Every structure is written in structure tokens, then in C-alpha cells.
Amino acid sequence: MARRHVLRCLVACGLALALSPATAQTWPTRPVKIIVPFAAGGPADNYARFLAQRLPDQLGQSFVVENRPGAGAVIGTDAVAKSPADGYTLLLMSNTHTVNETLVQNKPYNLTRDFVPVAPVNYSDLILVAHPSVAAANVQGVLKFAKERPGKLNYASSGTGTPYHMAGELFKSMGGVFLVHIPYKGSSGARTDLLGGQVDLMFDAVTTMVEQVKSGKVKAIATTGKQRSAVLPDVPTVHESGVSNYEATIWLGLMAPKGTPAAVVNRLNEAVSKITSQPDVQQLWSRQGATAMVMNAAAFDKYVQDDIAKWAKVIQTANIKAE
Structure with missing residues (x-):
């Protein structure tokens, strides 16, 4: 028993030495x-x-x-x-x-x-964009439309649980509205259907959507950070558009x-x-x-x-x- 106790002590001391601050400071070797x-x-x-x-x-x-x-x-x-x-x-x-x-x-x-x-x-940051056929042009317009006609607006995402999906759910929760979530297996199919008008809205990466916004293929509703995006500085944030403290990056x-x-x-x-x-x-x-x-x-x-x-x-x- 005594020998086993000594061995345990030696192992413990060895681990302590191996993980000591002095030894760790030599990392990485x-x-x-x-x-x-x-x-x-x-x-x-x-x-x-x-x-x-x-x-x-x-x-x-x-x-x-x-x-x-x-x-x-x-x-x-x-x-x-x-x-x-x-x-x-x-x-x-x-x-x-x-x-x-x-x-x-x-x-x-x-x-x-x-x-x-x-x-x-x-x-x-992400950006909330809409197909040009959607009547709303800003966050307040989206919220007004969704409150007046619950379930008539939908948004696409790259799949359940992805940051794009969660940005939409946070928007629904903080905005007090109901939007229909349409999950895809990846972003490419979601973007294709947004551009084709099969879906109304989508949260996507700013850099991915910047050219589509500039060409008028989609409407920029708002970006999702606390500050405006340097890529699209003229587009307001969801936060400054009336959904206070909204942030989804x-x-x-x-x-x-x-x-x-x-x-x-x-x-x-x-x-x-x-x-x-x-x-x-x-x-x-x-x-x-x-x-x-x-x-x-x-x-x-x-x-x-x-x-x-x-x-x-x-x-x-x-x-x-x-x-």
C-alpha cells in the first residue's frame, strides 16, 4: 500500500511539473x-x-x-x-x-x-435581403407586412441551426412577428430561389450579397451588426432600424x-x-x-x-x- 501511495505521489508530482507555468512557458516545442x-x-x-x-x-x-x-x-x-x-x-x-x-x-x-x-x-455581419417583388423596403416595412399578414412572408436559410437561420429566428423573436422558415441544404439553393422569387427574404453574408444588392437583383433591408458594415455603409442596421439591440453575426x-x-x-x-x-x-x-x-x-x-x-x-x- 505504501509503495502504491508513493507511486501515486510521484505521478502527481510529475504531472504538476509538466503543467507548471515555468514548463508551459517553453511551449510550443x-x-x-x-x-x-x-x-x-x-x-x-x-x-x-x-x-x-x-x-x-x-x-x-x-x-x-x-x-x-x-x-x-x-x-x-x-x-x-x-x-x-x-x-x-x-x-x-x-x-x-x-x-x-x-x-x-x-x-x-x-x-x-x-x-x-x-x-x-x-x-x-450578415445582411437581410428581399426579392424585388416584396413590397417592404426596410425593417419597419417588413415588420408591418408580417404583422398585418402573419405567415405570408418567408425567409430562406442554409439549414436549421445555421447562423443564417438563427439570425432569422432572433429577428422574429425581437420583432414580434411570424415569418415562415424555409431551410435548404446549403446556401446556394437558398440564394438561387431568392433571386428567382421563390422565397421572399434571406439572411446571408454581406460580401456574398453585395454585388446582388448593387445590381438591384435583391433589396438590402438591413445589416445585422451593431455598427454599419464597411462593405455596404449606406445600408442601416436592424438595430438602428427600430429593433433595438438586435445583433446576429x-x-x-x-x-x-x-x-x-x-x-x-x-x-x-x-x-x-x-x-x-x-x-x-x-x-x-x-x-x-x-x-x-x-x-x-x-x-x-x-x-x-x-x-x-x-x-x-x-x-x-x-x-x-x-x-
Whole structure:
């Protein structure tokens, strides 16, 4: 028994030494993997690769992006949750994850239990657009039409639980109206039917819709951030159009497996924050419709928890079920 107790003490002491702040400060000594639980070529993948190109300048080791899409981001996320908490496997997450906390009931992981927030990256505004045949030209017009004729207006999305769908549900909830949700399997079909007049409205990425707005193929109703989009500065926000405090963006951040040493988390946060604070990065992302985010790890933790609570309320109010 005494020998077993000694062995346990030695193991515990070894773990404590391995995870001590002094040891963690030597991190990283080998390449770091960023798992993106979304398909290659999308915004999450692109910004993960942007970080992977710049983080070596801050931390002296290479960063490698690995795409593991599937099951609404669950497959790749679960892989990170099951990885060693040593700072060498990170998750590029989005608010798809904070929505999934309530929407997807039988996930093999839990964000709060299995992850520690590291740093935010950026957020991108969406835009509410309408087919030209829709009589409403602004937010108040959409709300008036929807209140006078409940269920006569519909909106398309790229699928249940996606940021585009949740933007619509938040709009319905805060605006006190009923719009019919028409989910598609991806954004391309939704956009095609919007342009063809088969659906009335859609929340989509600003950068995706900017040319359609300028050509008059769709009407810009409002953007979804707290501030006007730099891409379409003449288009008002939903918030300033009368739905106070409305905000629905797509945001990205980094998380690590729970138990990752605080010193490693803080080093990563400082490195990411230096990148997202650089004027050239902010200007580049602004042209792409994205706004850089800078927070310490504790502030980002609160941001994630607040976002989980925000979408939980919307999901429960609208009784949304996962497909």
C-alpha cells in the first residue's frame, strides 16, 4: 500500500511539473494543429489558415490546419475534446458551436465542460435581403407586412441551426412577428430561389450579397451588426432600424481542451491578440466584411457563455429542433 501511495505521489508530482507555468512557458516545442470542423474553402477555414501563417512569427513553431467537417461541426469538435490538454491541438470554433450547445442534445462533448476558450478571431455581419417583388423596403416595412399578414412572408436559410437561420429566428423573436422558415441544404439553393422569387427574404453574408444588392437583383433591408458594415455603409442596421439591440453575426475563435495550462492559453491569447490588433490585418478583414476581435481569455470565456445563453433562449422560444 505504501509503495502504491508513493507511486501515486510521484505521478502527481510529475504531472504538476509538466503543467507548471515555468514548463508551459517553453511551449510550443513542436508544430501545433488547428482543427477546423468545417469544410475547406469556407470563411472558418480561410481565417484559420491566415492565423496559421502568422502565429509562427509570434511563437516560433509551425501551425497546421486540419479540416474535419461533418455532423454540423460535431465530428471535428469531438476530436479536439478527446485530444491531450497540452496546447498542441486547438479548435477553430464559431457560433455554430454555441447554438449547438442547446440545439444538439446528444453531443459527445460539452463546450463548458470539455473546452477552455483561448481567443476570439473576428466577426462578420450578415445582411437581410428581399426579392424585388416584396413590397417592404426596410425593417419597419417588413415588420408591418408580417404583422398585418402573419405567415405570408418567408425567409430562406442554409439549414436549421445555421447562423443564417438563427439570425432569422432572433429577428422574429425581437420583432414580434411570424415569418415562415424555409431551410435548404446549403446556401446556394437558398440564394438561387431568392433571386428567382421563390422565397421572399434571406439572411446571408454581406460580401456574398453585395454585388446582388448593387445590381438591384435583391433589396438590402438591413445589416445585422451593431455598427454599419464597411462593405455596404449606406445600408442601416436592424438595430438602428427600430429593433433595438438586435445583433446576429458569424464569429470565430480558438478553444483548447479543458485542462490546457493557463500559461499556454495566455500565451496563445497574447499571440492571437497581437495579430488581430495589427492595422493591416484589420484593414484587410474590413474589406472582406469581417471585424477583428480582441479580448483576453477570461473576457472571451464570458462572451462564449453569453452567446450560449442568447441562442438557448431563441431555440427554446421558437421550439427549434435539430434536423
